[in-house]
Amino acid sequence: xxxFVVRRLLLLVPILLGLSILLFLWxxxxxxxxxxxxxxxxxxxxxxxxxxxQYGLDRPIWEQYLRYLRRLAHxxxxxxxxxxxPITEEIQRRFPATIELAMFAMLFAVSVGVxxxxxxxxxxxxxxxxxxxxxxxxxxxxxxxxxxxxxxxVFSVKLGLLPTIGRQDVLIDAEHPxxxxxxxxxxxxxxxxxxxxVLHLILPAIALGSIPLAIIARITRASVLDVQNEDYVxxxxxxxxxxAIVDRRHVFRNALLxxxxxxxLQTGLLLSGAxxxxxxxxxxxxGTWLAGAIExxxxxxxxxxxxxxxxxxxxxxxxxxxxxxxxxxxxxxS
Amino acid sequence: xxRLKVLALAGxxxxxxxxxxxxxGGDGGGDTLVFGSAADPTALDGAxxxxxxxxxxxxQITEGLTRLEPGGSKVIPSLAVDWTTSDDGLAWTFNLRExxxxxxxxxxxxxxxxxxxxxxxxxxxALQGDGTTYYWQYGFGGGFKNPAEGSPGPDAxxxxxxxxxxxxxxxxxxxxxxxxxxxxxxxxxxxxxxPKALEEFDADAGSQxxxxxxxxxxxxxxxxxxxxxxxxxxxWTLGEQLVLVRNDDYWGDKAQTQKIIFRxxxxxxxxxxxxxxxxxxxxxxxxxxxxxxxxxxxNLQLLERPPFxxxxxxxxxxxxxxxxxxxxxxxxxxxxxxxxxxxFYAGRGVVATQFxxxxxxxxADDVTTYDYxxxxxxxxxxxxxxxxxxxxxxxxxxxxxxxxMPDPKRNFEAFAADLxxxxxxVVPKSAPWRPDYVSKVxxxxxxxxxxxxWIADFADADNFIGTFFQTPSDQFGFTNQEIHDLLDKAExxxxxxxxxxxxxxxxxxxxxxxxxxxxxxxKAALAFDSNVQGFVPSPVGVGGxxxxxxxxxxxxxxxxxxxxxx
Numbered sequence: 001x002x003x004f005v006v007r008r009l010l011l012l013v014p015i016l017l018g019l020s021i022l023l024f025l026w027x028x029x030x031x032x033x034x035x036x037x038x039x040x041x042x043x044x045x046x047x048x049x050x051x052x053x054q055y056g057l058d059r060p061i062w063e064q065y066l067r068y069l070r071r072l073a074h075x076x077x078x079x080x081x082x083x084x085x086p087i088t089e090e091i092q093r094r095f096p097a098t099i100e101l102a103m104f105a106m107l108f109a110v111s112v113g114v115x116x117x118x119x120x121x122x123x124x125x126x127x128x129x130x131x132x133x134x135x136x137x138x139x140x141x142x143x144x145x146x147x148x149x150x151x152x153x154v155f156s157v158k159l160g161l162l163p164t165i166g167r168q169d170v171l172i173d174a175e176h177p178x179x180x181x182x183x184x185x186x187x188x189x190x191x192x193x194x195x196x197x198v199l200h201l202i203l204p205a206i207a208l209g210s211i212p213l214a215i216i217a218r219i220t221r222a223s224v225l226d227v228q229n230e231d232y233v234x235x236x237x238x239x240x241x242x243x244a245i246v247d248r249r250h251v252f253r254n255a256l257l258x259x260x261x262x263x264x265l266q267t268g269l270l271l272s273g274a275x276x277x278x279x280x281x282x283x284x285x286x287g288t289w290l291a292g293a294i295e296x297x298x299x300x301x302x303x304x305x306x307x308x309x310x311x312x313x314x315x316x317x318x319x320x321x322x323x324x325x326x327x328x329x330x331x332x333x334s
Numbered sequence: 335x336x337r338l339k340v341l342a343l344a345g346x347x348x349x350x351x352x353x354x355x356x357x358x359g360g361d362g363g364g365d366t367l368v369f370g371s372a373a374d375p376t377a378l379d380g381a382x383x384x385x386x387x388x389x390x391x392x393x394q395i396t397e398g399l400t401r402l403e404p405g406g407s408k409v410i411p412s413l414a415v416d417w418t419t420s421d422d423g424l425a426w427t428f429n430l431r432e433x434x435x436x437x438x439x440x441x442x443x444x445x446x447x448x449x450x451x452x453x454x455x456x457x458x459x460a461l462q463g464d465g466t467t468y469y470w471q472y473g474f475g476g477g478f479k480n481p482a483e484g485s486p487g488p489d490a491x492x493x494x495x496x497x498x499x500x501x502x503x504x505x506x507x508x509x510x511x512x513x514x515x516x517x518x519x520x521x522x523x524x525x526x527x528x529p530k531a532l533e534e535f536d537a538d539a540g541s542q543x544x545x546x547x548x549x550x551x552x553x554x555x556x557x558x559x560x561x562x563x564x565x566x567x568x569x570w571t572l573g574e575q576l577v578l579v580r581n582d583d584y585w586g587d588k589a590q591t592q593k594i595i596f597r598x599x600x601x602x603x604x605x606x607x608x609x610x611x612x613x614x615x616x617x618x619x620x621x622x623x624x625x626x627x628x629x630x631x632x633n634l635q636l637l638e639r640p641p642f643x644x645x646x647x648x649x650x651x652x653x654x655x656x657x658x659x660x661x662x663x664x665x666x667x668x669x670x671x672x673x674x675x676x677x678f679y680a681g682r683g684v685v686a687t688q689f690x691x692x693x694x695x696x697x698a699d700d701v702t703t704y705d706y707x708x709x710x711x712x713x714x715x716x717x718x719x720x721x722x723x724x725x726x727x728x729x730x731x732x733x734x735x736x737x738x739m740p741d742p743k744r745n746f747e748a749f750a751a752d753l754x755x756x757x758x759x760v761v762p763k764s765a766p767w768r769p770d771y772v773s774k775v776x777x778x779x780x781x782x783x784x785x786x787x788w789i790a791d792f793a794d795a796d797n798f799i800g801t802f803f804q805t806p807s808d809q810f811g812f813t814n815q816e817i818h819d820l821l822d823k824a825e826x827x828x829x830x831x832x833x834x835x836x837x838x839x840x841x842x843x844x845x846x847x848x849x850x851x852x853x854x855x856x857k858a859a860l861a862f863d864s865n866v867q868g869f870v871p872s873p874v875g876v877g878g879x880x881x882x883x884x885x886x887x888x889x890x891x892x893x894x895x896x897x898x899x900x
Contacts, residue, residue: 032769039464041736041788042472043772047464050484054463079549083376085572086549093572149603157610165608170368170575170595282599282608284573292600297768 001325008318012311019310020072020303024065027302033057034081034297055081057299068303077304082296087304090289095308096179097167098285101277102270104201105209110263113213117220117259118252124225132217139214145276148207152280155203162203165282169196208277212266219262223255230254257328264320268313366593367866367884370605370617374572374598379537379555380523381454382461382548384468389522390618390876391596394578395437396525396561399428399447400516402878404870405640407693407793409516413442413526413562419828423511424494430502434585436528437566444498449529451496451506453538455479460542469523473791475512511826513833517794522877531560564589564882573598589882590868609634609861615886616862616869618876622680622740628861635864640873641684641691641855644798645738645787647749648775648850652811653782656726660718662848664711665783666704668756671853674748678741679856686852688841689799693873696795696824696837701845708756715757723759727781729774734767738787738856746785778808787854793874795837796825803844810849817843 035051036043052058056067071078077087120132156164167181168174174193176184182201185194227233228251236246275287282288286305293301375388380396383389401412414428434442454470459482461467470476477491488494492515494507508515518524532538536552550556559567564586565578576596580589597614599605605617606624610631620628620636628634647669651657675683684691688701715724730746739745743764750760763781765771774780790797796804804821806813820843824836860871865887872878 031766036768036770036772039772041772041786043770044776045773048770048773050464053484083374084548084550097573152604152607157607160611163613164611165599165604165613166574166597168574169613170597171366279601280604282597282601282604284598288600 001322005318005322008321012314015314016307016311020069020307021065023303023306024068025061027297027299028061030294030297032297034299036297055299077307078300080293080301081298082292082301087300090301091286091305091308093179094284094286094289097283098271098274098278098287100167100180100182101201101204101208101274101283101285102267104205105270106212106263106267107209108205109209109212109216109266113216114220114259116213117217117222118224118255120217121221121224121228122247129221132221136214136217139210142210143276144207144211145280147210148204148277148280151203151207163200164203167197167200167283168193169200172196204277204281204283207280208270208274212263212270215266216259216262220255220259223258224251227251227255253327257324260323260327261320264316264323268316271309271312365591366595367591367616367881367886368595368597368614369881370599370608370614371576371596372598372605372619373600375576377550377555378559378567378570380521380525380527381457381470382466382550382555383523386876387596387598390879391576391578392522392525392559392561393563393877393879394565394594394881395559395563395567396522396527397563398519398521398525399430400520402517402520402793402872402874404878404880404883405872407517407695407873409520409793412520414519417516423513423826423828424509425505425507426515427499427503427505430504431585432502434562435583436531436562437560437581438528438531440528440530442526442562443501444504445501446529447504447526448496448498449532450526451493453532454524455491455493458538459485460540460548461538463542463548466548469518469521469791473518473521474515474524511828513828513830514792514794514796514800514825517792517797520877521792525561528560531558534558564880565594568593587882590885591881594881606861609863612863615866616860618858618860620859620861622682624861625680625682625859633864635862635866637860637862637869637871638682639858639860639871639875640693641857642693642793642873642875643736643738643787643789643856644686644689644691644852645736645745645785645854645856646686646689646850646852648784648786648809649848650778650780650782650784650809650811651849652778652808653727655718655720655724656782657812658718659848660714661720661724663704664714664718664757665753666848666851667707667714668711668753668758669749669851669853670706670752671851672706674745675854677748678744679854680740682857682859684855684857686855688845689802689850689852690795690841691855691873694790694793694795694798695834696799696841698838698841701842703845704848704851706752708752711756711758722757723754724757725759725761726753726783727761727763728753729763729765729771729780729784731767731771731785732764734771736787737789737858738854739785740856742785749785776807776809778811790874792877795840796821799837799840799844800825803840803849812849814847817847 033052034055035048039047056064079086080090116132120129123129152164155162172193174185174190175188177187178184181197182194185191185197233246233250236250274285275291278285278287279291286309289301290305293305371387371390373387375391376383376385377388378392380392397412399412399414400409402408403410413431413434415431417426417428419426430444436442454476456479457467462478462482462485471486475492477486477488479488481487492508492512494509497505499505532554535554535558537554539552540548540550542548556570564581564584566581568577568579570576578594580592582588599608602621608614609617625636628636649656649662655661671685675685687703688698690697712722715722728750730742734742750762753760765774775784775786788798800821803817805818817840820836820840824833824840827833827836862869866884867887868883868885870883
């Protein structure tokens with residue numbers, strides 16, 4: 001097991017290196033550079049050339065890349081062209097926001113999706129089953145940002161139940177030692193702040209979690225149906241084991257395997273879906289940061305930010321693979 | 335599984351109960367105004383920024399020698415109470431206001447003024463980039479004592495030196511006469527801030543990293559901006575809020591509202607919804623499609639800014655037949671400007687008659703105007719000896735929306751149709767705004783006609799027609815010494831009334847010469863809760879809008895019944 005983990009971690013180096021090269025080239029293949037955003041109507045060819053010279057963009061690509069690599073080796077991701085702040089500082093500030101949102105979204109998706117899929121399978125062919133299939137189809141089809149705007153309109157503007165923007169009410173005095181606002185509220189013994197952070201997460205989590213919810217429900221349903229017909233389940237029932245225990249110990253636990261894989265993959269994907277949700281809800285996370293950077297051709301941000309997201313994705317999948325081995329004794333990670 | 339169901343139901347019930355209690359909305363009370371900005375400021379050091387959000391915040395905290403009258407573009411005293419010019423126009427002497435202190439208690443005096451100017455003049459190479467010290471370079475014409483490669487040096491600089499004559503009198507020595515200095519001294523980038531704070535918090539410290547980006551290491555611009563204004567800096571949490579509090583030692587009228595909080599919200603729809611729920615009490619940059627919603631909501635109000643931009647159809651006279659005045663006049667008569675302005679500007683456009691809006695001093699009421707008359711266009715073209723239809727390239731940008739041109743394609747299509755019906759044959763050309771539409775236009779490589787505009791930097795005619803026509807440019811492709819000389823003279827004329835006359839004459843001459851066809855001035859708009867009073871929109875936008883006169887009336891009228899202030 002340890003060998004497996006170490007080997008996977010070592011693979012990270014070529015993966016990230018290769019990705020950094022691709023990123024470097026792709027970003028520069030986008031037409032235009034940061035000059036157009038910085039200059040607006042004042043963009044004369046001379047001004048644009050001056051900006052490019054200033055940012056070293058007129059040097060040959062391989063020279064730019066080597067400079068970038070040398071700094072990367074020292075853990076220096078450079079500074080954002082737009083905000084002038086160090087990229088590592090921005091990531092440190094924004095990543096907890098995105099993670100918190102993704103976690104709550106997954107929490108919502110799993111806590112609703114798994115039972116939904118389970119019950120749909122148990123009542124196979126019933127109205128509930130068909131209903132859940134239709135609902136999951138709708139969930140996958142509705143664009144996240146549209147659902148977000150709809151939720152905001154109904155629950156915030158019309159009903160006034162929940163806030164529409166940000167992570168916290170500006171009038172609440174709160175400390176943020178970790179950057180995870182709900183956790184911070186608990187740590188600093190400020191229940192008002194913690195609860196306020198939760199309220200701010202409800203709508204975004206539902207909007208963002210709607211797609212994983214649909215997928216998890218479907219996979220759970222399919223998986224449970226599969227397992228129900230396995231020999232060991234029929235044996236257990238034939239032996240007279242109670243239905244509840246059969247469900248819990250045999251069906252549920254074994255049906256969970258594919259679901260866990262999906263959860264891992266979906267968490268990684270949530271980091272990209274977060275762009276739209278974060279924008280609509282004005283949450284200052286990685287999503288809004290990267291979206292703005294693309295528009296402004298903020299090269300250092302795109303290189304550093306996307307590389308970081310890729311790193312997280314790879315690590316999350318590693319965790320999923322390792323947990324797979326624990327869940328299923330038949331699997332040997334060789 | 336029955337237990338799970340019960341637990342789930344209890345959870346949902348608890349959630350709903352709690353949500354209807356506290357926290358559903360309703361930020362701000364009589365004492366605090368929450369304003370939705372579009373982004374975080376870059377930094378709170380006026381000399382090192384040029385973005386709107388930094389300017390918005392800085393205008394509350396810092397002040398300059400002059401400022402603009404609220405809601406207009408006339409220069410009035412601020413930290414300087416009056417001024418005189420020497421006969422040769424090279425020295426401006428300012429009498430400073432007495433008994434003014436910076437927020438850190440240090441006295442405002444002539445030494446502080448000179449300290450600031452010398453700081454800008456002596457900026458190290460790392461701070462000389464175009465994007466870093468934009469207003470010092472292009473607004474004030476400042477150069478640098480020790481220029482790096484590509485930066486303007488002392489010979490190119492308008493600023494020569496600063497003398498503290500006595501504690502409350504300071505003289506600025508210029509390298510050439512210029513009357514635009516008064517307007518540029520009102521820019522937040524040229525505000526006078528506390529020398530002690532600048533030094534103590536290492537405002538200039540930092541270096542240019544390998545990417546050429548200035549990496550600040552001091553904390554002046556992020557934690558200790560220190561001016562003389564009606565508001566003081568309290569705290570700044572990036573991405574969340576920038577908090578300013580009333581300066582109770584302010585030399586003028588104290589601010590009405592105790593606290594202002596700027597909340598960055600990038601998405602326009604999110605800003606509108608936050609206003610509707612009461613999470614913010616106002617925001618800027620209202621999109622045309624939201625105007626009706628806001629006007630139709632009794633709890634909200636829309637405030638319009640007088641225009642500070644101009645949209646025009648540019649003409650490149652280096653490309654025939656545009657060098658013929660009759661052809662240019664034909665273009666002017668062909669365009670149905672009223673129709674475009676009425677259709678595509680959501681009621682916020684005004685038909686333009688010249689290259690600068692009415693609010694800028696120097697606007698002439700009696701310039702030559704060109705009625706919409708396609709037949710006249712045809713006649714003029716025939717008079718010019720051309721065979722109809724006259725083929726011309728007409729360029730427009732894609733993937734962009736500007737204040738003066740919310741939807742370039744629609745403007746283009748309407749104007750192209752107009753031209754086609756007036757004896758022209760339009761060859762449509764387009765390029766994405768990013769990366770190089772603007773470069774092409776400025777370079778003269780776009781076609782005979784092109785859609786573009788201008789959003790000014792400061793409230794002076796020089797920043798409109800001076801920028802366009804004071805020297806021959808590739809964009810317009812002509813040399814007209816009469817106009818160039820007139821604008822040179824107007825720029826340097828120290829007597830304000832004479833100056834206005836000169837610019838008016840320039841506008842008349844320009845509209846006779848017709849280097850392009852201006853068609854719109856677009857008003858921007860802000861939205862507020864209907865109980866917010868006292869905000870005065872300025873044509874220059876964020877660089878002239880103070881929150882110190884803003885007060886919030888009785889609360890409660892904007893919140894829905896199911897919430898209470900948490």
